[in-house]
Amino acid sequence: VAATAAAVAVVVAAAVIEVKDLPRLGVGCGFRPPFRSELLLDPSAVDFLEITADHYLDAGPAKQRELEALARHFVLIPHGLRLSLGSAEGIDEAYLRSLARLIETVDPPFWSEHIAYTRAGGFEIGHLTPLPWTHEAVEVLRRNVFRVRQIIDRPLILENITYDFVPPNAEMNEADFLNEVLEATDTGLLLDVTNVFCNSRNHGFDPLDFLDRLRLDRLVQIHFVGVEELNGRFVDSHARPTGPEIFNLIDALAERTPIRAATLERDEELPRFAELRPELERARAAVARSWS
Numbered sequence: 001v002a003a004t005a006a007a008v009a010v011v012v013a014a015a016v017i018e019v020k021d022l023p024r025l026g027v028g029c030g031f032r033p034p035f036r037s038e039l040l041l042d043p044s045a046v047d048f049l050e051i052t053a054d055h056y057l058d059a060g061p062a063k064q065r066e067l068e069a070l071a072r073h074f075v076l077i078p079h080g081l082r083l084s085l086g087s088a089e090g091i092d093e094a095y096l097r098s099l100a101r102l103i104e105t106v107d108p109p110f111w112s113e114h115i116a117y118t119r120a121g122g123f124e125i126g127h128l129t130p131l132p133w134t135h136e137a138v139e140v141l142r143r144n145v146f147r148v149r150q151i152i153d154r155p156l157i158l159e160n161i162t163y164d165f166v167p168p169n170a171e172m173n174e175a176d177f178l179n180e181v182l183e184a185t186d187t188g189l190l191l192d193v194t195n196v197f198c199n200s201r202n203h204g205f206d207p208l209d210f211l212d213r214l215r216l217d218r219l220v221q222i223h224f225v226g227v228e229e230l231n232g233r234f235v236d237s238h239a240r241p242t243g244p245e246i247f248n249l250i251d252a253l254a255e256r257t258p259i260r261a262a263t264l265e266r267d268e269e270l271p272r273f274a275e276l277r278p279e280l281e282r283a284r285a286a287v288a289r290s291w292s
């Protein structure tokens with residue numbers, strides 16, 4: 001038993017996050033198939049690509065070939081959607097094994113998931129659902145991340161999501177919750193700046209105060225994309241070009257801490273890739289400043 005415990009400790013220690021040891025990747029975008037030919041014609045347009053892990057789990061031959069072609073030209077960062085780290089019932093082991101196989105194939109410097117749940121009582125909810133900001137939720141995340149680390153020996157970073165209403169029975173504010181989660185799970189932070197902006201406008205707080213409360217020494221990566229206002233609410237529809245309100249927030253973050261990777265997360269109403277270049281360049285300037 002002692003030998004097994006020691007072996008587990010070694011595995012866990014290997015995956016513990018040391019933000020300072022992670023590479024500075026630069027600026028990339030979420031890979032979407034319509035961008036494929038433009039990206040492969042000029043791979044220097046991005047420093048890395050984020051791939052949606054779920055699109056390649058147990059992939060058929062066509063997706064497999066796509067993944068191999070991308071891996072030949074780009075650093076790939078897998079971004080998971082359905083691991084459901086916040087599920088009190090624990091991790092779906094079959095899903096975890098598929099994810100582990102993908103991450104082993106891709107061999108990324110780190111990978112990411114969300115501070116959320118997508119499954120409850122065996123039922124797939126179909127979207128990222130916010131957790132209550134409670135110590136119990138932190139403990140669920142700690143347990144689940146511990147299990148994941150036994151199978152996936154690669155640094156994990158966790159992303160903040162948007163919420164339509166402040167979860168009831170909160171024992172702390174959102175920033176303190178995120179800090180506690182990062183500490184308890186020993187993960188890095190993937191800060192979705194657009195989500196911070198949407199939440200700040202929809203729930204009436206100052207996004208700069210929020211940045212000042214966060215444990216930014218754990219920041220590894222950011223997500224950014226434009227916002228959309230629908231019926232008086234800001235939504236992260238991933239369908240709009242990044243505007244000045246988001247770049248201002250990225251600049252404010254860059255003044256506070258180095259940013260290792262920045263991903264433009266455009267999913268909907270995709271333009272030609274060439275049209276995203278000014279946004280990537282604008283982010284590149286902020287990322288470079290964050291290191292000066």
Ligand SMILES: [Fe+2]
Pocket residue numbers: 159192223265
């Ligand atoms: Fe995001």
